[in-house]
Amino acid sequence: MGLALTTTDVKFETRTVHAIRGLESRTIAKLESEGWELVSQQPGRLRTELSFRRPKPKTRWLLWTAGGGGLAAVIAVVIVLGIIGERNTPPAKTPASEQSLASQTPSPSPSVEPSKGDSSQQPENQILTPENNAELAAVLALTDYCDPSIAAFAGAYNGRTISFPGNIQDLTPHGSATTRYDILIGAGDYSQTTGTGPAFQFRDENTTNDLHFIGSVPDTIGIGTNLEVTAQLKAYETNSCLFLLEPVSTTVR
Structure with a gap:
């Protein structure tokens, strides 16, 4: 057996x-x-x-x-x-002295530390960068572009201007247009296998005029072009996880 x-x-x-x-x-x-x-x-x-x-x-x-x-x-x-075993096990008793002490001991108040990236501590006209805003630095380092913290960041900083090193991850015509594009922007340098940050998007933009290029501009840009992006936070779409940006200035790195 x-x-x-x-x-x-x-x-x-x-x-x-x-x-x-x-x-x-x-x-x-x-x-x-x-x-x-x-x-x-x-x-x-x-x-x-x-x-x-x-x-x-x-x-x-x-x-x-x-x-x-x-x-x-x-x-x-x-x-x-x-x-x-359950029937033979006597119920545990708490000594009267411990019960009295517990009733007299107040519960400690939770301490709240201010966030390093608290928007209330920064001027509204200040451009947010990974160096001066810890929350922006954190979302730019995410590997999940649908992470819930991105929606929280969008809610806290809607309308603010950010600046960060990025890259073009995808570029497609907007609808049936031939000179206007939807441009997907990632954080950091371009890579075919890895990427970080939200799924930023310039939507329905003309690459010649709307991106407001500064400095030397190549004849063509496309997937893989590294940029320095300065843009206004426009809207975050929770259903698609796209974070829409309004271009302020763009520099090719």
Whole structure:
């Protein structure tokens, strides 16, 4: 008579997500770090559908090799012993002196430390940078462009002007226009495999006039161009995770 362990066959769970065009690599890297395997991707005009899978956790079953009755008997004994143990265990008592002390001891008041990036401590006309605003520095370092802290940042600093090193991650015509574009902006230097920061977007902008270039400008710009971006925080779209910017000035790095 003995115990035997069996395991079920490996089965997969699946997941489908929609990534903003230009940010597929960031989404794939994030999910792969969680154990998901990319199965397929279907690009669309604005978004790419990504399908993933990963093995479901194996279910382990404990079987009583002498027959089902043996297992039932073991369970019954455990339940009976548990009931007896509960009945025989006296309830814990708190000494009267401790009860009196607890009733007389006031609860400590929680301390709140001011945020280094508190907008109330900075002039409204001050341009926010990663160097002078800790909250901006934090969101620019995020690897998840749908992180909830981005929406919180947008709510706190809506209408303010920010400046940061960025790059063009995607550039597509706006609708049927031929000279106006939707430009996806990431933080830091361009990389084909990694990226950080929110999914910033210049929407329906003309690359010749609307970006307000300063200094030397190449004949063409496109995916992979590194920029120094100064822009006004316009709106954050929670359904798409796009953070819209209004260009103030742009410098090619």
